[in-house]
Amino acid sequence: MFSLTYEFRLLPTKQQIEIFQDWLEINRKVYNYALAERKDWYKSRSCQINACSLHSEYIIPVNAPRPTYASQSKSLTAAKELYPDLKRVQSQVLQQTLKRLENAFTSMWERDFGFPRFKKVGQLRSFVFPQLGKEPLKPGLIKLPVIGWVKFRQSRDIPTDAAVKQARIVKRSSGWYVMLTLQWDVSVPQPLPHGDALGVDVGLMSFIAASNGFCVKRPKFFVDLQRKLKLLQQRVSRKKLGSNNRRKTQAKVARLHERIANTRKDFHWKIAHQLCDQAKTIFVEDLNLVGLSRGMLGKHCLDAGWGQFFQVLEQCCFKRGVYFQKVDSRKTSQICPNCGTETGKKDLSERVHVCENCGYTTDRDVAAAQVVLNRGCAAVGQTVKMLDEGKFTRTPVSQESHGFKSKRANAVF
Structure with a gap:
């Protein structure tokens, strides 16, 4: 399998921009809540056995499992009944935010990265659609789940024999962008020393x-x-x-x-x-x-x-x-x-x-x-x-x- 990422500038309407900004804020709150849940669990396991801190202690039952991507995804489904705002965002987009947090902890353990931090207002600048519907692309248009057709500046041709695997919406100071991950069912050999x-x-x-x-x-x-x-x-x-x-x-x-x-x-x-x-x-x-x-x-x-x-x-x-x-x-x-x-x-x-x-x-x-x-x-x-x-x-x-x-x-x- 061979994949490439194509980047294009989006041309959304005012209504679509409001939806993008609303989704970013909801994803930020989900990210921070999931991070707080994990952080509290770790702090409850780091307190000393024979002494208590002068400030406070995180008391969580001993048999409580460590929060993971799978457990937090199940909790997210139940949280939609208590917080109706979560229903405005496509379910897979929220799951990708939890997976992003899981990758941050994996990088901390395996690649010696720092402990994940909470996102302030405006710091979360992207969200991902892991799947798109059938025929999501037209010349200068892309169909996003729930949002619908969005215009983009097609600066180069998109191969017709490639499958669109995912789309990432990114907010920058110059505007909104979409990153399309295209995949071909081919095996490309690596170059060998020559010339x-x-x-x-x-x-x-x-x-x-x-x-x-x-x-x-x-x-x-x-x-x-x-x-x-x-x-x-x-x-x-x-x-x-x-x-x-x-x-x-x-x-x-x-x-x-x-x-x-x-x-x-x-x-x-x-x-x-x-x-x-x-x-x-x-x-x-x-x-x-x-x-x-x-x-x-x-x-x-x-x-x-x-x-x-x-x-x-x-x-x-x-x-x-x-x-x-x-x-x-x-x-x-x-x-x-x-x-x-x-x-x-x-x-x-x-x-x-x-x-x-x-x-x-x-x-x-x-x-x-x-x-x-x-x-x-x-x-x-x-x-x-x-x-x-x-x-x-x-x-x-x-x-x-x-x-x-x-x-x-x-x-x-």
Whole structure:
């Protein structure tokens, strides 16, 4: 089975927007109630046996089972008789909200995520239709259960041989969007290493440095607009709580954040396509992105968005038939890519790699990308053909904005 998610902008009427907002608020209350039920059960089991806290204790019977998705779904059916507002929302949509909470607890246990938090007003921004009726799509129209036909901007064709598995309605500062998950009953083979190979190193000076000398300077998406964002946030803090002016200013802050995120993602896709144009096999570093984001330069690491870039590059490689693989990132800047000698640590101010053993000189980031390429080729069990009888080309280093002149020949398997 092969699935893809298509995103389109919705064009709902005023009445449909009111329904969307009402459903989001009801789903938020269901999420918070289910989370409170689970949290109370956990707190009742965490109190000490021989002492009581000075504030309060959560007393729940010993034989009370732990709240799960199945038990809370049954309770949701009974709650509809006590709270008629729940009947306004399609039943499967509420069940998906409970499943979302279950996934949050699973991520806490298995992926070391934090404990799930309560959603404030406006924080829950999406709900899911896990099933759609027969023939839910028409040109520029989608039929949602209970709501009916909703217009959307069909920016690209939807394959007729794909089955629509689910639809997610998302609220953003720029409007409403629908994410359609399409599924094909086909098996798509994964690309194998072939053609020209390329190693990619990411950094803060150069966003990427490729093993062939291709370098791109890092744009500062958040830092460039940080002053404007600070002014808007100051205006929000000076407005009266609950006032219309405060909500309008908060909307401006949200639009600016969305603009930063969209600009960053567009840049990542453009760079990914440029890399796929140059090679048929791409190797990148397997970085500890969480550790980098918590360091002294965490703000700049998060602004670069390396994690999103790797995801975008992997998707782009899959779509274009390019092999993608991550390799070990340790000591990539401390090893000479020409002779393999370990040169030792370099200061961040030292931007040129000079090997005392073989005399190979190139940009520091390009040398790290070439080390990534060597490790990737060794991991897939292939050899790399280079210029000058197996050696890198040695040309003087040039501090041009687009990269250094020392380039490595395209690696051919």
